Amino acid sequence: MKLYVYDHCPFCVRARMPFGLKAIPFEMVVLPNDDEATPIGMIGRKMLPILEDDQGVLGESLAIVAKLDALGGPRLFDGAPATDIAAWLARWDPLINDLVIPRTPDPVYAEFRGAASRAYFTAKKEARFGAFDGLLARTEEFKAALSPALDQLAPILPDPEHPGIDDIVLFPVLRSLTIMPDLAFPGPVAAYLQRMSERAGVPLVTALRAMV
The missing domain is CATH 1.20.1050.10 (Glutathione S-transferase Yfyf (Class Pi); Chain A, domain 2)
Structure with missing residues (x-):
């Protein structure tokens, strides 16, 4: 399981957090900020984070959070923020x-x-x-x-x-x-x-x- 990110990006940090909070192993790939070809080739637009696993690729930070939350253990990230x-x-x-x-x-x-x-x-x-x-x-x-x-x-x-x-x-x-x-x-x-x-x-x- 790979997560493509920019380290500065708050949306990418969102997607990184469940890996640590739920002890899920993954590989993090930091792309140069001017690399347009990689994300466009994966999801059709220059946007990170992107999760890549054996089921394919997934963009959008909260969708990634929800997918990771469902992998095992009690769900932690359901619902809306306070x-x-x-x-x-x-x-x-x-x-x-x-x-x-x-x-x-x-x-x-x-x-x-x-x-x-x-x-x-x-x-x-x-x-x-x-x-x-x-x-x-x-x-x-x-x-x-x-x-x-x-x-x-x-x-x-x-x-x-x-x-x-x-x-x-x-x-x-x-x-x-x-x-x-x-x-x-x-x-x-x-x-x-x-x-x-x-x-x-x-x-x-x-x-x-x-x-x-």
């Missing part, structure tokens, strides 16, 4: 993107080790989000706005010892913020990130930097 978690993500995702996206084409992620991959990502995302230099110049403004949001999140965090669909949608977004080494997380949020990283087998970006 209303408060879904509302928090909907409210703050645009701001998180403003902080994360311009920092993403970083060689700390395997898919961006090549200059062409970094240039490809930058061109695509600047067309959607605006010039990276302009976003980076507003870092302190964005961080100040995010700080109370992280405080609001602390009391509604899921329990990483009892993983569920809330973790599948929340952890990947928070993990993406760890690309900012100077971002201060409230204690409960930092503890949640660390424990879910350990349980899911998905290193935080701070840990990736220590490996490079």
Whole structure:
């Protein structure tokens, strides 16, 4: 069983998490970000994650999560995310993107080790989000706005010892913020990130930097 991913991609992290949380063996393949041919050849469009097994290929992160959840043991990821978690993500995702996206084409992620991959990502995302230099110049403004949001999140965090669909949608977004080494997380949020990283087998970006 192979899972094709980009390491930076929250949707790919969603698909990775059940392997760790349910102890399912797999092979992870990180594609260069500018590799269009492989995903288009597999599912007809440039989109990851893609799961490949003896039954064929499957795209779309939550479909992969559901398939893995059904492989054995009690189902963990049924249902919809809690209303408060879904509302928090909907409210703050645009701001998180403003902080994360311009920092993403970083060689700390395997898919961006090549200059062409970094240039490809930058061109695509600047067309959607605006010039990276302009976003980076507003870092302190964005961080100040995010700080109370992280405080609001602390009391509604899921329990990483009892993983569920809330973790599948929340952890990947928070993990993406760890690309900012100077971002201060409230204690409960930092503890949640660390424990879910350990349980899911998905290193935080701070840990990736220590490996490079």
